[in-house]
Amino acid sequence: MAIRERLSGNEAVAYAMKQINPDVFAAFPITPSTEIPQYFAQYAADGKVDTEFVTVESEHSSMSTCIGAEAAGARAITATSSCGLAYMYEVLYVAASMRLPIVMAVANRALTGPININNDHSDSMGARDAGWIQLYAENNQEVYDNYLQAMPIGEDKEVRLPVMVCQDGFITSHAVENIELVEDELVKDFVGEYHPEAALVGKEEPLAVGPYDTCPYYMEHKVQQAEAMKNAKKRIIEVAEAFEKMTGRKYSFFEEYCMEDAEAAIVVIGSTAGTARVEVDALRAQGKKVGMIKVRVFRPFPAEELAAALAHVKAVAVMDKSEGFAADGGPLFYEVRSACYDLEKRPMMIDVVYGLGGRDCATEDIERVFNRLMKMVETGQRGPVYNHMGQRDLREPTV
């Protein structure tokens, strides 16, 4: 029987790590992910895991340690947030291009500056082109479930890519919620053991990794990475189906909520989906045709599937919890709008940048977004594309 518990998002991730019992944990603390290595250090000290717990001097080193360990044939993990993730930037690309399926827990936090420790998605969105698979969670249950699925996805022979398992810093990382845990034995069977085809240690065949790639080879290796990311789409669904068989909990690239007949819809990532669901229910009770799409998988980006899900919608607001400073939209907006370009009949689409540095997003805010969308449907006029919501502003708000 599944185990009912009450855990914070960080504790849920640490618990999943304990159940998986990886070979190496390279640890460096940063708010709000610090609790993950903290809980895990206790498991290690209590002898509940066999993991080599390596305390390093920086995040550049924690990722480098993971790279070394994973290349040696070990299963290596870490956790980080914000500036820590930014400090890994160089080696994130090394991990992905060496095709090492490291799994990293991310408690999403704003990037400095100005200095801020609260939630938004600037950190992992900034690393979206590094070649990592990115899974996002709405709540503690989802981040736990995503963590259990990460290794079976990333370690697949046709994939071999590192995975970021993201959750909203503080909002879910520090909030205690009811959660259903999977029994240890089932987790062990589901995640399995890591037996890479090639490794530096424990194999008879000598191996060199991460060589200098001359011009005649680099492009081919990048195409391999791109193909692996395409393969990840198939694998993500296979793993989700196996996970559903085990737990009854269903996962895909994204969740559609009240989308069948929706005329106005928002596309959102992370914990804001919970707030949006409440508002969708409230507006549905008033007979309004509104819906929500919650994106779980941002890399690989499920472009075709999203376009199909939005094809019948009249007005869409994409909610970006990070700024790209492109001066006309955030990263999620760009990708969703691009995905819809090939539709015969495209929905009107706006971007709403919100929640930066922990700025609260309440049901009233989601209501304002839907009001704007319903006005677009009514008038057929799109209005401003690039909107910020929640800031004090001397101008008339556009959302």
Add this chain to the structure above:
Amino acid sequence: MIKAGDIHESCAWQELTPGGEICGGGTSKVVKTGDWRSDLPVWEAEKCKQCLLCAPYCPDGSIPVRDGKRLDFDLYHCKGCGICAKVCPFGAIRMEKEEEK
């Protein structure tokens, strides 16, 4: 796994190892570095005293030594750096322009 010796510049991406991993030992032998060469070392055996100073100076191990004597250059690996010609006390190595073949 694809072996290092099977990898060359005509391979499609499907024929290369993931991330450029190199399987097997001593694989530098199969990598042709000789085609980088623009200057060609020429060994003048009659001037050579077999002092063997050139061989350890060669950065690419391209001067084979057998039974205490150096042989002619291994041009598959020689990059034409000219160090051997500089260190030879007897002028037994001269550098020529590599001819396009």
